[in-house]
Amino acid sequence: MHDDFVANLRLLCGYYPSIAEVCRRLEMNRAQFNRYLNGRYRPRHAAMQRICAFFGVEEHELGLPHEDFRRLVQTGKGPVVAAGFGWPDELLQRGRHGMARYLGRYFEYYHSMSRPGHLIRTLVCLEERGNGIVYQRTERMQTPASPRPCHNRYMGVAVKLADRLFLTDYETLNGHEVTQTILFPSFQSQVTRLSGLKLGVADNSERMPCCVRVLYERLDEQVGVRQALMQCGLIALDAPGLDAELLEAVRNDMVPGEVHFRARH
Missing domain, CATH: 2.40.128.120 (Quinohemoprotein amine dehydrogenase alpha subunit, domain 2)
Known part of the structure; x- marks a missing residue:
């Protein structure tokens, strides 16, 4: 589950130009965030809430098996890419x-x-x-x-x-x-x-x-x-x-x- 969390977090970060940009917007220390990306530490409650609020996901979703989470994101059925609630891409x-x-x-x-x-x-x-x-x-x-x-x-x-x-x-x-x-x-x-x-x-x-x-x-x-x-x-x-x-x-x-x-x- 911990490996899935790391993979899912990295996937979300991939939607941004850089990890530095993610940390800037999160107002979170880069070294601290790298520990989460490397799997050395799991975010505590307050940090987890900030991460979930920023990416638009629920905590339990970040713990999903990585392939399930990837499908959730890529199909646009989860809150991450609800970028249109199923609206046509052309629109x-x-x-x-x-x-x-x-x-x-x-x-x-x-x-x-x-x-x-x-x-x-x-x-x-x-x-x-x-x-x-x-x-x-x-x-x-x-x-x-x-x-x-x-x-x-x-x-x-x-x-x-x-x-x-x-x-x-x-x-x-x-x-x-x-x-x-x-x-x-x-x-x-x-x-x-x-x-x-x-x-x-x-x-x-x-x-x-x-x-x-x-x-x-x-x-x-x-x-x-x-x-x-x-x-x-x-x-x-x-x-x-x-x-x-x-x-x-x-x-x-x-x-x-x-x-x-x-x-x-």
Whole structure:
């Protein structure tokens, strides 16, 4: 089983330009990661969770016999190459055109579907993998009743079609939710903010289908994943640092005469 884990981890690393690139994105020491690749050590719980979250796999999948794991990856039936949930390759290839400038990390803002009166800030990481553009969206939820943060992780695929960005993802822990986000592209020289609409369900017992305006804010490359995650969670509407432009972009209102809930450019 240990040999299978090593072979499976090496296979996943093969989707990236180098081991150094994997370690940089994982924010993990290269020497430490090499010990896992060489089979000298098995990752402890915290390190294992980071590795699984980064590659989009479950821990038990990394322990599968290597040929089973390879088939899982290559057929696209596992979370690693869910790079399209079975979407046609032609669509993925067309949809990745022009997406290079959007790769990176973003804070996502929208009015919480389960906690009215609050915004929620999540972390979205878009990257190129295999034959398409995939992303991970991570929620960090903390309430007075549950002071210890819990995380929800979503894996998805992003395509750019006819001047719109389409992002579709699924919740990986329980498999109880699929969300879709449609964003306007940026025509500025530097991508800073993207706006659009998000469709999902409230994360509570009501599970009410909701549509909200959403804003993506590009993060500086120097901001690490852990540092960004610490800033995620529920935010009061009057919290410092929320500028008027951001609040206006995510305000869920309709003007007289509108018969559809529309995105705000």
